[in-house]
Amino acid sequence: MTKKYPIALWTLVIGAFAIGMTEFVIMGLLPEVAQDVHSTIPQAGQLITGYALGVAVGGPILVVITYKMAQKNLLMLLMLIFCIGNLLATVAENYSFLMASRLITSLAHGSFFGVGAIMAANLVEYSRRASAMALMFTGLTVANILGVPFGTFIGQQLGWRSTFFIIAIIGFITLIGIFLLVPKNKEQKKGNIKQELVVLKSGNLWLALLIAMFSFGSVFTLVTYITPVLTDVTGYQSSTVSWLLVVFGLGVTFGNIVGGKMADWNINKSLFISLSALVVYLFIFYLFQFSAILMVPGIFIFGVLAFAMIPMLQFRILGVSADAPTLASTLNQSALNLGNAGGAFIGGMSVEYLPLKDLVLVAPFITVIGLLLFYVQVQTTKVRNPL
Known part of the structure; x- marks a missing residue:
């Protein structure tokens, strides 16, 4: 392993960035979203709560369901779910449909960081495992510094749906990157649900x-x-x-x-x-x-x-x-x-x-x-x- 972090790890960073952006960007677009889906701003705020609950409950359930999958394949599946959820948000005609799209998107969040953290640690030598996990999580923090202001600006200029479409594109780039760059973990044990x-x-x-x-x-x-x-x-x-x-x-x-x-x-x-x-x-x-x-x-x-x-x-x-x-x-x-x-x-x-x-x-x-x-x-x- 070279001293530099492998490019496969940076793919996970991009995925973390996309997830962080989709979680928090809606905070800056609540007035636009509320008006478009005919809800109040407090009701639109529940889209944030719904997402958080989806992360807390849906992530562990998804891990149990997919326990036999290889980590790389699971990461690809999670990013596919993420992309689908964000694309559904771009065509949501009402509040209920938008809430459903947020819940679908949230399923990828907990599992991606859970599985991705393990994958990140396995991509580097033993002494830098926690640092590699931390690097992946910087994607989430950078999303707050750059992604959320950028997404809010785009949403205010071109409509909030365009923001979620851009996020879906970033998610698709991550999906391709995982497919091409992240190695299969040959030492991964076969899934054992018990x-x-x-x-x-x-x-x-x-x-x-x-x-x-x-x-x-x-x-x-x-x-x-x-x-x-x-x-x-x-x-x-x-x-x-x-x-x-x-x-x-x-x-x-x-x-x-x-x-x-x-x-x-x-x-x-x-x-x-x-x-x-x-x-x-x-x-x-x-x-x-x-x-x-x-x-x-x-x-x-x-x-x-x-x-x-x-x-x-x-x-x-x-x-x-x-x-x-x-x-x-x-x-x-x-x-x-x-x-x-x-x-x-x-x-x-x-x-x-x-x-x-x-x-x-x-x-x-x-x-x-x-x-x-x-x-x-x-x-x-x-x-x-x-x-």
Whole structure:
């Protein structure tokens, strides 16, 4: 294996980019979508919730159904489903049809990142497995920095359907790339559904999933309402917020890469450092939010600390359930998405009943739960080396 990452890995990065774009771009197109499918904006917002639930529930089910498929073939099938779902969105005449297309598209999300993470790790030498997984996840973060603003602009200029058509094209390019460039895993064991399902009896797995859900939940508690925090607490103009979100996105991307390298070094120590640092920093961030100058580096650091844990959590789950890596990896995506939804809900409750400035103080207590659960698991269970 050369020192550089193989081109096959970059194909997975492009796929992650497309998936990230289709998940988040609709946030910037809600008014256009609502008007076109004759729904209210809150109803159109449920298209985001429906997608998240599809990821959480549909991904593991799809893994069980396709357990006999080779990883490469499964990735190709997932991208085909992804393309079909986005193409259906371009011809949706009503809200129900559009919701159905979103649910179809969401089926590819959890499984792609679950299976793709394993594939990415297998494409590089042993010492860089977590870094390779982190690189794949940068496609998701770059989608937020570049893909979502670009898709929103195209949708506003040419109609929201054109955005989903472009996403489908990117998905098709990924499908061709996987077919031509991703090698078959000759060492992959034949699918064994009983072996995959028996892991569901493991309390150790469910504890690890709870760790992932709570650890990352605090991030979306704050991120969901970061725009009103920047405008109403810090005092930025609305026109400036988009640039600050780019700064946040750069921090997210950097954090993802750093998190992968730290996981390659020592997964448990790295995760403990990452979670502890995020908890402490959020209390510091409470002070930063009152300064327009400090919020620029502050939001970048928040992005770094918040998303450094993603490759760590994804890498660690493979050591918790090494006998069923595909299902465990996909379930981890479900846990992260449930954390997103739960964190956003708690954030909404905080904003409704507490001053907006106190939202930053509510968020870290969710990660504290994840940190405590992590400490319990480390002290009571020996986790095998991932992969």
